[in-house]
Structures are given as structure tokens and as C-alpha cells.
Amino acid sequence: MFHREGHKIIFLTFAFVVGLFFLVDHFVTLEWLRTGIMIVLLVFLILILQFFRNPKRLGQLNDRQVLSPVDGKVVVIEEVQETEFFKDKRIQVSVFMSPLNVHVTRHPIGGKVVYSKYHPGKYLVAWHPKASEENERTTVVVENPHFGSVLYRQIAGALAKRIVNYAVENQEVSQGSESGFIKFGSRVDVFLPLDAKISVALNQKVRGGESIIAEMP
Numbered sequence: 001m002f003h004r005e006g007h008k009i010i011f012l013t014f015a016f017v018v019g020l021f022f023l024v025d026h027f028v029t030l031e032w033l034r035t036g037i038m039i040v041l042l043v044f045l046i047l048i049l050q051f052f053r054n055p056k057r058l059g060q061l062n063d064r065q066v067l068s069p070v071d072g073k074v075v076v077i078e079e080v081q082e083t084e085f086f087k088d089k090r091i092q093v094s095v096f097m098s099p100l101n102v103h104v105t106r107h108p109i110g111g112k113v114v115y116s117k118y119h120p121g122k123y124l125v126a127w128h129p130k131a132s133e134e135n136e137r138t139t140v141v142v143e144n145p146h147f148g149s150v151l152y153r154q155i156a157g158a159l160a161k162r163i164v165n166y167a168v169e170n171q172e173v174s175q176g177s178e179s180g181f182i183k184f185g186s187r188v189d190v191f192l193p194l195d196a197k198i199s200v201a202l203n204q205k206v207r208g209g210e211s212i213i214a215e216m217p
Contacts, residue, residue, distance in 0.1 A: 001054050005164055005181045013048045017041045047099075054104055057209030061110065061175050063146035066196070066214040068206040069108045069179070070188045072097040074213075077202055082191045085115055085141050085151055090191040091198065093213050095206060103182050106209040107167075108152055108190060110175035111144035116167040121156070138165040138180065142173060147216055151191040154182050176209035190214075 020041055028034040076094035081087075097103060121136040136156035143149045154163050164181040173179065182188075192198075196214040200206060206213065 001056070005052065005183070010048060010052060013045060017045045051099060051103065053102060055102060057106070057176060057207065063110065063144055063175075064216045065199075065212050066108045066147065066150055066190065066192060067106070067176055068095055068200075068208050068211040068213050069106050069152050069190065070095050070097055070103070070182075070206075070208040071101040072187070072206065074200050074202055074204045074206060075187070076189070077198060077200070079194070080191075082151065084117075084139055086149070086191065089194060090151070091194060091196055091214075092189055092191055093198065093200065094187055094189045096187045097182070102208060103186075104178055104208060105152075105154055105180040105182060105188060106176050107142060107173045107179045108175070108213070109142050109144050109147055109150050110173060111142045111147075113140060113167045113169055113171045113173055114143045114149070115139065115141035115151075116165065116169050118163075118165060136163060138163055138167075140165065140167040140179065142167075147196075148193045153189045153191075154180055155187050155189065156182065 021038060024034055024037050028037065072095040074093065075096045076092055078092055079089055080092045082090045082092075116138070118138050119136065138154045139151060140153075141149055141151045154165065156163055162183045165179070167173070167179050190213065192214050195217065197217045198214050199212045
């Protein structure tokens, strides 16, 4: 199953690869070269298909838990000053996505969207210390009566030049449902209350909509 954000790109890529297949088959006479080019084109098509895949996730819904919003690796767990919405100290958990990860963003918790804002910006590499403040990004805050308010931020990277955000203010959302998409690798920061019990470790791999990253004690 492929995400709707990739339907156009998949169609154009498929047409491009098929067209080049015919051209290579017709004009390239060296068999080893023709075979090599066709293999490269096939691998390219497979990578595009893999990037836009949208597997079903079966996380257990729980208002006292926060699920990872994306697939990837945990690269940051630290107490920071959140300056955009809360303007106080929070626990930040950041998940880095490689181009090979599923890039669907999911609501980490259910509740009411109380804030959703897009910020234009730079395209620093996603692990750069200032990427969270200076890169193109979207910030969403979901308010949950049991866990409290959770902020998550989609951050563009050096390759990710388009962030899609579906979250709308005053909308009621379900935990694990789709909230957006980031094209071609980046990261998502999650800002949690200080009393949240963190359930992941640095360098741990997580799955969006399934892996628990925090719980209320």
C-alpha cells in the first residue's frame, strides 16, 4: 500500500523507467552495459516504491502513553527550553528518519489539536543542532485530558524539501492516525511534560504508531 503523497511521483517514475528501458534496449548494443543500466533503473524504482510505502500499524490506544510519530532512530533525549508554544522546560525526544524509513507522520497521542503552524526556513542536515529552530518545519500541539499537552515538530532536512501537515486546529484526532508526511528523510521532535516517564533509549529504533516513547507514571 502506498501513501497518497507518492501517487504522482510513483506514476512519473514508473513512466520514466519504462521509457528508458525501451531506449536502452533499442540503442545500447553492449549486453553487459544494457543489463547494468536496466538493473540500476529497477533499483531506483524499487527505492521510490519503498519510500512511499504506508504499512498499517496496530498500536494499542492508550491516553496515558505517547507513541512514536514516525519510524526511525532515537537521537535525542534531553530536557530543553521549548520556546514556541509552552515557553517552559520540556523533555525532548527526537527521532531521525533515513530515506529508507516509512515517512508517514502519525499523531503520537489522541485529543484536540490546539496549535498547528508552518514555519518556512533553511534545509540544514536534520541532525544539525539548530535544525529544530532554523529549518522548514511544522509544529503541532495535541491536548489530552489524561496525559496533558504534547508538541511534535516535523523538521525538513538537506534532502527533505516538502513537509505535509494534515493537523487542523480544534480538530479531534485519534492516536496513531495520520498527521502528515515528510518527503526524503528528516526528523521529528516530540516535547513531553517533565513528569513523563521515558520508555525509549538513545539509538533505539522505533516504529511510528506502535512504539511507546513515554508514559505517565
